[in-house]
Amino acid sequence: MTAKVLKRKLALRLKRKRRVRAKISGCPVCPRISIFKSNRTIYVQAINDVTATTIAAASGKTLGIKANKDGAVVLAKEFAAALKAKGIETGVFDRNGYLYHGVVAAFADALRENGIKL
Template identity: 45%
Template structure:
């Protein structure tokens, strides 16, 4: 797959997107075991649980509007909320998609929060 980027796209972002494509070749979400996808921006963290077979987003949680904590603590809360919403929809097993980010900091904290909330991956 050939990627095309603007000449102004940073090398860091290009490298992350290349990693994302490599990861997505192997990480697929199904109805029995959907994909927990993480996105992080400069200020916020987002988590979605996605069934790739049907193309449906089953659960979506973010740190938007929750300004009482920030960083790693907020990511852990988002992970716990995602797990709580997933268990309400009878989802216990997921595949973790770090979306090209390093498994460190907010991404790791979100994963730990999801595990504490009851998700298995």
């Protein structure tokens, strides 16, 4: 892919991200669960938008998992345990401009299976 194509692809994702973020917000009881994926790994964090702080975070890099559906399920299990340790049972899912498909959908479904309501 050329640089021009990649630049447009990123610009379109950021446009989708802003559109989604305009509609959702996290609070201490129901934080925003934001996912970021690269070609190598997946990062996720629970954010309290009222005070602009991160409540909990997990990274596929520290767990040594790849950015695929199986890795997303493992990361969701670890992240759900971290959220439950903080006493959080619900959250608002922020797909961060990505399509709700593949790795993103697998992560969200695994969070629901592990007891976090989205």
